[in-house]
Amino acid sequence: MTDTVSTTSVPFNLAEFHVEEVKRSLNFVETITDRSYKIKEMMSVSLRVERAIMKLKELQSEMATELTKI
Helix, strand or coil: CCCEEEECCEEEEHHHHHHHHHHHHHHHHHHHHHHHHHHHHHHHHHHHHHHHHHHHHHHHHHHHHHHHHC
16 A cells, blocks of 8 residues: 655655656666767767877878888
């Protein structure tokens, strides 16, 4: 049996209130988790781009060295 509290003549079911609070908390956690995965993906992409830029700079340097030999 659930506890019911009457506040200003309006019945209030505590169990339903707690269930709704848990649902809201789970939605919040799900939202935060989704955001953290997106941030992690963005950081991974950023690292790959950074490595690609470093490789391009390395190739550019090698190319400049070869051009000076010509």
